[in-house]
Amino acid sequence: xxxGLRKGLTSYGDAGFSLFLRKAFIKAMGYSDDALxxxxxxxxxxxxxxxxxxGNVPQIIEAVKxxxxxxxxxxxVFPTISIAESFAFPTxxxxxxxxxMDTEEMIRAQPMDAVVVIGGCDKTLxxxxxxxxxxxxxxxxxxxxxxxxxxxxGEVLGAxxxxxxxxxxxxxxxxxxxxxEAVNGRLAPSVGTCMVMGTASxxxxxxxxxxLSLPMSATIPAPHAERFRSAxxxxxVAAAMAVAKGPKPSELLTPASFRNAQVVLQAIGGSTNGLIxxxxxxxxxxxxxxxxxxxxLGREVPVLIDLKPSGEHYMEHFHHAGGVPKLMAQLGDxxxxxxxxxxxxxxxxxxxxxxxVPGQDAIRPxxxxxxxxxxxxxLHGNLAPRGAVIKQSAASPKLxxxxxxxxxxxxxxxxxLRVDDPDLDVNADDVLVLRNAGPKxxxxxxxxxxxxxxxxLARGGVKDMVRISDARMSGTAFGTIVLHITPESAVGGPLAxxxxxxxxRLDVAKRSIDLLVDAAELExxxxxxxxxxxxxxxxxxxxxLFNETILQADEGCDFDFMRRQGKD
Ligand code: FES
Numbered sequence: 411x412x413x414g415l416r417k418g419l420t421s422y423g424d425a426g427f428s429l430f431l432r433k434a435f436i437k438a439m440g441y442s443d444d445a446l447x448x449x450x451x452x453x454x455x456x457x458x459x460x461x462x463x464x465g466n467v468p469q470i471i472e473a474v475k476x477x478x479x480x481x482x483x484x485x486x487v488f489p490t491i492s493i494a495e496s497f498a499f500p501t502x503x504x505x506x507x508x509x510x511m512d513t514e515e516m517i518r519a520q521p522m523d524a525v526v527v528i529g530g531c532d533k534t535l536x537x538x539x540x541x542x543x544x545x546x547x548x549x550x551x552x553x554x555x556x557x558x559x560x561x562x563x564g565e566v567l568g569a570x571x572x573x574x575x576x577x578x579x580x581x582x583x584x585x586x587x588x589x590x591e592a593v594n595g596r597l598a599p600s601v602g603t604c605m606v607m608g609t610a611s612x613x614x615x616x617x618x619x620x621x622l623s624l625p626m627s628a629t630i631p632a633p634h635a636e637r638f639r640s641a642x643x644x645x646x647v648a649a650a651m652a653v654a655k656g657p658k659p660s661e662l663l664t665p666a667s668f669r670n671a672q673v674v675l676q677a678i679g680g681s682t683n684g685l686i687x688x689x690x691x692x693x694x695x696x697x698x699x700x701x702x703x704x705x706x707l708g709r710e711v712p713v714l715i716d717l718k719p720s721g722e723h724y725m726e727h728f729h730h731a732g733g734v735p736k737l738m739a740q741l742g743d744x745x746x747x748x749x750x751x752x753x754x755x756x757x758x759x760x761x762x763x764x765x766x767v768p769g770q771d772a773i774r775p776x777x778x779x780x781x782x783x784x785x786x787x788x789l790h791g792n793l794a795p796r797g798a799v800i801k802q803s804a805a806s807p808k809l810x811x812x813x814x815x816x817x818x819x820x821x822x823x824x825x826x827l828r829v830d831d832p833d834l835d836v837n838a839d840d841v842l843v844l845r846n847a848g849p850k851x852x853x854x855x856x857x858x859x860x861x862x863x864x865x866x867l868a869r870g871g872v873k874d875m876v877r878i879s880d881a882r883m884s885g886t887a888f889g890t891i892v893l894h895i896t897p898e899s900a901v902g903g904p905l906a907x908x909x910x911x912x913x914x915r916l917d918v919a920k921r922s923i924d925l926l927v928d929a930a931e932l933e934x935x936x937x938x939x940x941x942x943x944x945x946x947x948x949x950x951x952x953x954x955l956f957n958e959t960i961l962q963a964d965e966g967c968d969f970d971f972m973r974r975q976g977k978d
Contacts, residue, residue: 450485474641498533509541510972535551539691551623557598570608607885663697665697677713679801685894686894690967711784712780737773791924813926815910835910838875850900
């Protein structure tokens with residue numbers, strides 16, 4: 411196969427002319443023949459004025475270019491879609507697959523021997539890894555890194571666990587308009603991703619565990635000089651991979667590496683979104699994530715990272731305690747240390763040089779975990795025939811076995827309109843139910859699973875209730891919240907059959923979620939459901955593609971035709 415600039419020539423029916431034309435045009439940028447004859451390392455640019463999490467991307471790119479050139483290769487930067495969590499309508503998840511398609515096709519379409527993808531804000535790393543796996547070119551992933559922490563009235567603050575906690579206090583009348591505005595200016599004090607164990611941090615840690623990024627790259631704070639030195643080193647590694655033509659993602663992603671990623675996901679108190687993304691990534695390889703096996707791992711793997719929302723610290727504390735290498739060292743035989751990384755080293759080599767930090771308490775030893783079991787449990791039952799997920803590490807222990815009366819909201823809009831109605835028939839023992847918030851129903855499976863506690867209950871001191879839905883939840887959120895109920899209600903899942911006043915039983919120890927209504931009654935309700943029709947929003951464009959091909963949460967919410975095997 412041709413290398414460098416000769417790769418993937420534009421089709422004019424004359425290869426010689428195609429190369430001649432390509433060189434003629436690129437020389438307009440001032441490149442010499444010497445530069446153009448080098449191996450090429452493509453570098454994605456996801457800088458955007460709409461994406462503060464990626465605010466350091468220009469500096470990272472400069473550092474990567476330096477590393478590539480110091481190694482004798484040629485860096486070429488190209489733009490792709492950038493998605494910022496709070497600037498994506500209707501949701502960032504709706505756009506993840508579009509970014510994955512854009513990134514994959516740009517990697518394929520343009521000549522490069524290796525690629526560096528730089529991302530971080532929630533859905534960007536998953537999209538970029540899905541793309542890299544499908545393109546299967548040697549790839550180095552660089553997370554942009556977490557923000558540094560904020561401070562307010564002597565308290566350490568972080569986006570966005572504390573956004574939710576303090577907003578909850580504001581709703582309960584515990585803090586006033588002036589204070590909530592002050593807090594607003596202190597929650598995100600630098601560029602970078604949310605500095606708690608949200609989806610961005612989760613995916614960065616998983617990426618490191620998969621061997622796709624350099625050791626410590628998940629945790630170095632975004633503004634730190636070390637972040638840019640790591641980017642320079644990543645550029646060097648990418649240049650070496652361009653020459654060696656490997657390792658490719660298909661060589662690094664094995665059953666062992668996917669198992670390692672799941673162990674790390676459980677041990678960090680990771681985001682439930684991480685499970686969906688890892689499933690989507692695996693489905694682009696010949697391997698699979700099995701929900702039962704993931705749940706079994708959760709019974710074996712303790713939560714060792716003391717980070718919000720499951721614990722107390724923030725990403726910079728995790729970093730200064732030794733980062734993912736130290737975590738993997740503590741996990742010991744739960745990690746397969748023979749798994750390979752982009753540098754050609756194994757995780758055994760990585761763990762061998764993990765820093766020992768005396769007195770640190772962000773990474774716990776196995777005999778003193780934050781939680782004895784892993785972050786997440788997978789539930790089944792007549793409400794979730796294909797599964798549901800609960801982040802038990804961030805739930806109220808007393809609600810993990812609970813039976814309560816259903817209070818049903820038909821959609822996110824309905825919930826928004828009625829949840830604070832003083833006349834809403836709801837009490838603290840009820841189970842709040844949200845439907846039509848799944849991959850297809852909302853669309854884009856919004857992070858609406860963290861239903862707010864109805865104001866009248868919040869003001870009475872209620873901090874948590876059992877909440878269930880086919881939606882997702884931000885990794886930064888907390889509470890006794892059952893998510894990703896599959897199949898979703900919009901495609902006829904049993905969540906569509908729940909009525910106000912039905913009893914729902916959650917039993918996390920038994921891994922069950924059930925609607926206590928007899929089967930004959932449920933059949934009657936199913937027969938009365940209106941037939942599905944195409945919603946207006948899905949009649950054209952990307953929305954149409956999304957509506958027609960989006961898979962359910964247990965399959966990673968990828969498009970059906972983007973999986974490795976293509977459309978069935
Ligand atoms: Fe970008 Fe949280 S908003 S990572």
